[in-house]
Amino acid sequence: MINAYRSNGSVTALTPAASLTHLPDDIVWIDLIDPSPDEDHYVESLLGIDVPTRDELKDIEPSSRLYVEHGSVFMTASLVWRAESNTPRLTDVAFILVNDRLLTVRYADPKSFGLFIAALGRAPEDNGNGRSLLAHLLETIADRTAEILEQAIARIDHLSTDIFRDRETRRPPKFLEAKLADIAECHRLIGKVRDSLGSLSRMLTFLMNTQAITCDPGLSSLCSTVARDIATLSEHAGFVAANISFLLDASLGLINVEQNAIIKIFSIASVVFLPPTLVASIYGMNFAHMPELGWTLGYPLALCVMILSAVVPFFFFRWKGWL
Structure with missing residues (x-):
């Protein structure tokens, strides 16, 4: 699917079968969503660049994700996808600045893109060129990542309450063993978030040093603000990861305590029945x-x-x- 967004926020669907041979001047963003080879070639003919394929995005080394070629800026970042599910994933998204237009290539639908598209028409003055769109899109991605962290923190707080609440209201140790799976899911999500934040941090550092951003003080300031937000989120994600590790250690410790208490009960029962067994073994039925x-x-x-x-x-x- 090829969606072309104009500076006023309206969207136009492009197809290889269309007779369009060049892009209108007011088209500032082309969004490629799970494109077919024909759609890739069509966009390449319109923009005059090589569009990275799914395999190329997956195989790109971290050191080769950011480069400038023939005046176009190529960047690839990993974004969190399906954060609300039990199987969060990372999806690689290409951000390309070419001829003052933004081209994005993605094979998934992160929620941040939907939020950004929904807000496109609210501030048309920010949609004048692809550089501005990219800066605001990265801002939306950072806000969405912060929201994911907040949801994870709320879930961790709920887990902490369940794990450390009064023991009389739960059924150990099976209750705690069930919570280990929830802790593992939170750990997996935070791990994906930290990987994504690291990828975004490298991308923003590269972007702020390109001529496309340094020539515009306003965009340079916005990118610096987003970079600081991402750095803060990275530190916060590290703190959350430490809390998850504490919950995991505490749960394992409580499971050991409960199991030791059960073994203690069995041991006491054995001791209680030992004297009658001893008497029976000595006298038997000798009466x-x-x-x-x-x-x-x-x-x-x-x-x-x-x-x-x-x-x-x-x-x-x-x-x-x-x-």
Whole structure:
């Protein structure tokens, strides 16, 4: 899919079958979403550059993601995708400044792009060129990353409350074992966020040193502000990662404590039944008068008592959550 955005915020869909051979002057942003080879070639013919494919975006080394070629600025950053799901991912997005236009190539739909597109028509004066659009798009991406961190922090606070609340209101240690999966999901999300922030930080450092940004003091100031925000978010993400590590260690420690308490109960039960077992093993059935020997139902009754002595403790331990 090829979406071309004009300076007034309106969008036009482009197709290789269209007869358009050159772009109108008011088109400032071309957004390639999961493009086909034909769409890649079509945009290449309109802009006169090589559009990176999915495999090229994936295989680009971190040191080769940022470069200038024939006056066009090529940048690739990793953005968090599907942050609300249990399987957050990183998706590589190419940002290209060519002929004062912005070209983005993406094979996923991060929420930050939807937020930015929805706000395009609110401030048409900011859509005059691709450089301005790129700066504001990066600002939206930073805001969206901050929102993801806030949601992760709220989830971690909820986990912390569940883990450290009164023990009488939960069923250890299975309750804590279930929380380990939630902690792992938070750790995975924060790891993706930190990788994305590192990628964005490198991209912004490169972008602020290009002529396209240094020639405009306003955009240079905006990019510097976004770079500081990303640096702050990176530090905060590190703090959140440390809290997650603490929760993980605390959960494992509490699981060990609860398991030790259960073993202690079993040990006490063994000690309680040890003296009767000792007496029975010494004397056995060495008595002259045992009324049970004459019982007709004595043997079946003994079998029932043995079965009950095994079944009742089992279900009691299951009810207490020890098994």
